[in-house]
Amino acid sequence: MSSSDIGTKLKQLRLNHHLTQLDLARELHVSRQTVSSWETNRNHPDVDTIQAIANFYQMSMTSLISKNEPSPVNNIIKFSAWSCILFCLVLERLTQVSTNKGLYWFDMLIVWIVVFLVIKGSIRRRLNWHTTLFNQIHLILFGTVVLIGGINNLFNMGFGLMITSVVVGLFSIINGIVLYFR
Known part of the structure; x- marks a missing residue:
């Protein structure tokens, strides 16, 4: 998956769950700027953080980072x-x-x-x-x-x-x- 897809997917997931960057940052124990940098592809979350994000959205890591949309x-x-x-x-x-x-x-x-x-x-x-x-x-x-x-x-x-x-x-x-x- 390209880096732009990860940022776009993270932003789309956050918006679909009606969360602000600050809400997500608090849940993941990171700063709002960190979430913003992921969504704009300036930085990328590490593996542990990707696992925490997947757990937060109740999905697998694979579906979070894959190009395919998560299965309904x-x-x-x-x-x-x-x-x-x-x-x-x-x-x-x-x-x-x-x-x-x-x-x-x-x-x-x-x-x-x-x-x-x-x-x-x-x-x-x-x-x-x-x-x-x-x-x-x-x-x-x-x-x-x-x-x-x-x-x-x-x-x-x-x-x-x-x-x-x-x-x-x-x-x-x-x-x-x-x-x-x-």
Whole structure:
């Protein structure tokens, strides 16, 4: 990769994440001028700094320094757990016959996920936090609540919603644990 590509890519990544040079500099423990010199190709980050940048943007070093654009598969993987959970809950909510309390339980779970995703996005944009730990904890907490609700047949929700609760709960807990050890 040519040196001009590295500077351009670093600048584009920073702008895509709605960060100023100062924000990025603080995260990497360098000066704002250092970030500016990377982006204008006056200097280049060393290998350790490239690794820190890749970790900060949650991508591999290879995708950071390669000419090819990072594969969108990484983004799909990050959101697949919540998308799958939300899809299952909405599908079951619309297709299952149950008591009103059981349906309200599923409505509450769907709203919980939507509110969580809005808060997570807001935290990431406004505070420039990486939300990986927040996501892991929330997956495990959500999964535990849903699993307990399913096992105890909370709100006398019926067999279909009960099984869905157990499966979604286990799926959430397993995903949270896998994310933790990744």
